[in-house]
Amino acid sequence: MRRIGVAAIVLAVSTACGAGPSDRPEVAVVEQGGGSAPTTETTPDIPQLQTPVRDLDWADCKDSTLGPLGLGAGPAGLSLECARFTTSVDASERRAHVIQIGAMRARLPQTPDNVAPLVLTSGSDLASTSTLAALATGPSASLLERQPIVAIDRRGIGTSTPLDCGPRVDRRALADLGQFTAGDASTVDEVAALGRDATVECTDELQPYELDFDTSHAADDLEQLRQLWQVDGLGLLGTGNGAAVALAYAAKYPAHVGRLVLDAPPATTVDAATAAEQRVQGQEAALADFSRRCAALNCSLGPDPTATITALRDQAAAGRLEAVSSSSLLTAVSAFIGSPRGDQAARVRELADILATAEGGDVAPLQDLIETSETAVGTDGQFVARCSDGQQWPGPGRAKDLQQTWAEKYPVFGADAAVALMRCAAWPTMAPPPLPSTIPVPVLVFSGAADPVIGNGGMATVTGSLTSAGAMWSSVTWEGYGHPVVTHSDCARQALDRYLDSATLPPNGSACPA
Structure with a gap:
């Protein structure tokens, strides 16, 4: 696959205004209320997600995806299709360069044609398309029976046009x-x-554009997808670092959040050493x-x-x-x-x-x-x-x-x-990822008791940030080891299914067995 530096970024034209850096408190936000009251039936003012009006140009990529990953064929009739779309490297520029973002859609023969897709992002932990491939070929493929899932690779990673810092990097x-x-x-x-x-x-x-590959810009890429689809909102499943991307999307585009699931989210307000220790x-x-x-x-x-x-x-x-x-x-x-x-x-x-x-x-x-x-x-x-x-x-x-x-x-x-x-340690100081001030939908949060990718020590900062945004939320803990929760726990998948269908949250503090 062709790899790029900035020289291969194609020139395009855009008009917008720049945004300056923001500050983040050094002390972690901790939720105060022990969680919000869970809903027990459909929330009346949460609209259903929309099917894309205009879709991407999908092409079959099942064999080329599963083979290198060492995954089996998955359930009978599994369809994996790949596409790319163009996004601005920096949407705030008056003259913006653009790059290609990779996407993959997973469906089963019984997946309805007239339902909105769930958008999955793993952020920088792993290519989102790899996470979706693992999901689609394992027990969690049952999630595809209700709606397709579309994975969006973070810019520079996976099926997005990858970055190459040059031959001198050891x-x-x-x-x-x-x-x-x-x-x-x-x-x-x-x-x-x-x-x-x-x-x-x-x-x-x-x-x-060296500072344009952070979480905030990854959220902009999701917004570009929404605009291409011509829908009012996205249903987002963010796993690991992808949960930070999903939160940044909720901060920048709150009116366009249709569902929000944070699976094994990293801490929201800690320095790099604390995140590493977790x-x-x-x-x-x-x-x-x-x-x-x-x-x-x-x-x-x-x-x-x-x-x-x-x-x-x-x-x-x-x-x-x-x-x-x-x-x-x-x-x-x-x-x-x-x-x-x-x-x-x-x-x-x-x-x-x-x-x-x-x-x-x-x-x-x-x-x-x-x-x-x-x-x-x-x-x-x-x-x-x-x-x-x-940070x-x-x-x-x-x-x-x-x-x-x-x-x-x-x-x-x-x-x-x-x-x-x-x-x-020598990387330029970056503005911290934005956090939402309001979230218009209930939020479902999963955490794993033994997560080797993120840990679970930052959960209090995540739920604290949700509480500060006035969000209704509920957390579910899986007692097993691995990452993310939804690809390993049938109990968690059942909670996710109910939430995606009607925005209904499980009781806060629920636990799923290993």
């Missing part, structure tokens, strides 16, 4: 956290230097759950899988797993247990066998897994998006302190997570 060293290049420098200082180099290359390549907490909890299942199955990692994985990480850190670094190993493990695939429980042995094979001296299967994981979560587009979205990145001194503290508190993932903060 992506391998960044992925390895400088393990094989640090020399006499500490890993923190080495990654700080690598991050500075990558920042310079990416911002130079994207000028003058993610590490989720990784440690998810690994513990995975290990319990693995041990119960008498898997190849032995009676204490966590200890075996930790020992394998230490071997990688000592350079005894060939070219496998501790960071790339942990990234692959976290990506595997955080996959949106619905067959996660059946894949416990798969990961165990890959790691056990590496422990026995054959690292080829592990290297294949690492390559797959880094292709999914480590693109230039994701680097730019994640750096743009983070108050710490400096090297703070990162070194966190490296020591987190190594004790979070013994598997903590130390590397602190060093990884340096990847974005």
Whole structure:
């Protein structure tokens, strides 16, 4: 697929006024009321979503999507169709450049033709089209029986025209956290230097649009889709970072929110180090759950899988797993247990066998897994998006302190997570993502007890932001491990179905079993 810097962005003309940066309080907003009263029947003043008046130019992409992802064919008659649409890089410019945004639609033979689609975004965590592919081929495909789902890839990611920061970016060293290049420098200082180099290359390549790949601009892309469809509102399902995109859309275009579902949303008002710690907490909890299942199955990692994985990480850190670094190993493990695939429980042995094979001296299967994981979560587009979205990145001194503290508190993932903060430490200061001041529809919020992609430590800030916006909301917690909730929990899918049909919320504080 062709990759672009700013030179390939096509010139177009637009008229609008610019907007300046906003401020965000440093103290997290925490909800005060314990949630809003749940509705028990259809909310009378919430209109039904509309079918697109003008649709995108869809073309079949089922085989080309599912094959590289290693997914099965899914339910009989599953249709996956892809398209692109054009959006302004910066809608506030009088003369705007435009880029292509990728989309994918999933349907079943029984999916009605005359119902509005649900719009899914995973933000920068994973290509939205990959999340939808996993949803459509697993148990959550039942959601397609009531309406199609359309995934919108964030700009620069997935099927959107991807970003390329140029050949001088040492992506391998960044992925390895400088393990094989640090020399006499500490890993923190080495990654700080690598991050500075990558920042310079990416911002130079994207000028003058280097600051236009954040959450706020991703929300503008959703608005462009709504306008192309010629509908009054969108039904939005935001998973992980995509929930932040959905909230930004509600902040910028509140009148056009038809439904709003936040699945495993990140914290709304915290700095980058706090967000990273919440993610590490989720990784440690998810690994513990995975290990319990693995041990119960008498898997190849032995009676204490966590200890075996930790020992394998230490071997990688000592350079005894060939070219496998501790960071790339942990990234692959976290990506595997955080996959949106619905067959996660059946894949416990798969990961165990890959790691056990590496422990026995054959690292080829592990290297294949690492390559797959880094292709999914480590693109230039994701680097730019994640750096743009983070707030108050710490400096090297703070990162070194966190490296020591987190190594004790979070013994598997903590130390590397602190060093990884340096990847974005040199990124230009960005305005924080906007938060809504009003939300005209009830909001359904899901969280996972052991989420290795986001964690769940930021839920209070999310529900607090909803309360501050005067929204009616309800939260549902899933007790299992993985990300996002709706691709893993049948209980959550039932709540989602009811909400999409009539905007009816479940009782606040509901729990779904693992």
